Amino acid sequence: MNYDVIFIGSGHAAWHAAIALVKMKKKVAIIEKDTIAGTCTNYGCNAKFLLETPFEVLEDLDNLGDIFESRPEVNWPNLMKYKHEVIDPLSDILEDLFKQSGIDIIKGTGRLKDKNTVTVENRAYTADYIVLATGQRSHILDIEGKEYLHDSRDFLDLETFPEHITIIGGGYIGIEFASIASKMGSKVTVISHSDKVLKAFYQPHVDRLVKKLESEHVTFHYHEDTVQVEKQNGKFVLHTKSGLSVETDYVLDATGRIPNVEGLGLDEVGVKYSTKGIKVNNHLQTSVDNIYASGDVLDKEIPKLTPTATFESNYIAMQILGKDASLLQLPLKALELLPIKYPAIPSVVYSLPRLAQVGMPIDEAAKKGHKIKTIKYGEQMRFEYKNELDAELVIALNKTNHLIGAAIYGQDAPDLINLLTLIIEKKLGAKDLNLMIFAFPGASSGVIDLLKFQMLGVDMDL
Structure with a gap:
């Protein structure tokens, strides 16, 4: 075999295990077709958290009332410049860290050829174990005018901020971005398919948040299905099935995320999956026992969060190491036999x-x-x-x-x-x-x- 372990994907679901494995003298490779270190580091959590920082300050100022004589305004281009200065180098920094640790980085699209082989641009790499950590991508509505829809990655890279933004979806992404937009002084319209937003959270708190956002120029429409977006006179008009029309400057599709299971060769190798992701047992093994999966690509009820991806990644490292008695003390080897047990998992909506x-x-x-x-x-x-x-x-x-x-x-x-x-x-x-x-x-x-x-x-x- 070329490697002990090959990871397809380089986000938190992969690299924590990769680091642990190379420290235990395993030969490891990471295959990545996009940006090293994955969505959270480059296009998700980190960028979102950074961009929200000045709006958190504004929230504190609002709570303190008339103690301050004037309220500052956020300079979006300067904030975006700051984001690029801080976030853009992270991928290169982490890639250098991985290489210095002894991990081989292979750029390109990885595809399973058999249970021990991954091909990248017609070159084959073999390993005793393979870990699928391909994550998720933004779901885009299949409607007329879908070319006018933007996803979260687009929003986090906006050069100028729209005066009116329309958000389709009432989950984490939609409500968090609505909070930023309202603090920027933009008019915001939220289109929800359901009768409520943030359905997984304590609804009395959600109701309080919605009322606050409504006082800050956010309008909510419930039980609405978007069927078309058209461009008219430099603006965009969103139409719903019920007949609602909204004229806006920007349309964000925040209708969820879907697992990256296509093009991996899962069918050819016999790895089972569904529309929710790759199926695994309670040891995070797929239907092919030497192929594991972790992170957001899993078909699971556990929240798909960065900390759970990290937890699963570390667990897989112990599973693999537990199979090599020569490298481990007996107590650690016993971990191979233990099914994954998730601890209490906190969830946070970074709204304001x-x-x-x-x-x-x-x-x-x-x-x-x-x-x-x-x-x-x-x-x-x-x-x-x-x-x-x-x-x-x-x-x-x-x-x-x-x-x-x-x-x-x-x-x-x-x-x-x-x-x-x-x-x-x-x-x-x-x-x-x-x-x-x-x-x-x-x-x-x-x-x-x-x-x-x-x-x-x-x-x-x-």
Whole structure:
């Protein structure tokens, strides 16, 4: 064999395992047809998070009211210049890191020829194990005028910002970009196929977010299916099945993402897949036992997030290493026999403000009879949380008063949800938290105190 392991794809679902494997003296290659390091690094999470930074500042200014005499405006071209300065070099930096680590980089489209062979531009490479980590791509509606639709990658590279943007879809991408556009002062129209947006999140918080966005020039249309986009007099007109027409400057198709399974040779080799992605067992093996798959390309119920892709990548490295007893101590070798077990997985919508959740959904916990408590930390910790009065945490406690689920509405939701994830995963109770000391006056320490009181059955409604 040319290699011990070949990865098709170079994002988080691949390179974490590749690094681990080469450190254990495995010969590894990564095949990539697009940009090294994948979507999140180059065209997704990183770019989105960077572009949102100044709007987060504006959100804080809005919460602080008339303390400031004037409100700054975001210079979009300068912000985009900053994005290119920071994001564009990452691919080359990571490629150099991979090569220095001993990973071979093969540019081109990888296709399975048999269970041990991948071809790239008619050249064959062989390996004991193959890992499919090809991720997803933006779904584009198959409608008349689809050539006028833009995807998230286009939006994150806009040179000038449109005065009116229309977003098709009410998921993560649609709502996050609507938050940016409204803060830019643009008029925003959201077209939702469903009767609600962000269906996977705690709906009272979603409703609050929608009302806030509506106050910031965002219009929502529900139960609408887009059937046509046409160009008229330099503008675009979106038409729905019900007869709704929207004149706009830019149309973003945020109707979801689909797995990259085409052109991989899956049928020829016998790797099973569906429209949702590649099917795997609880060891992340495909129907061909030496071929694994990880990340967003999987057909799975687990959230398709960068952290889960990283978790799966590291797991696959241990699975492969566990098959080589000569390189591992016995306790590690035993990991080969263990099916993957996902820990508590937090999810965050980077809207303004943010929404976050972890553990058992609040609605499900309520139906099962668990205790549901609301902590209005924005009111109770007014100066610590920058006068964000409507920020709140809703928690679910089981019969032993351990945290089993949480939902947050507030700017600091991403950091807070990480703390709560740790508490849930490690099953920490009030007594455990009381044995720890947290930095003060760090804002999160106050939330932990409020949480402890709820765990002890004490309402601290200040």
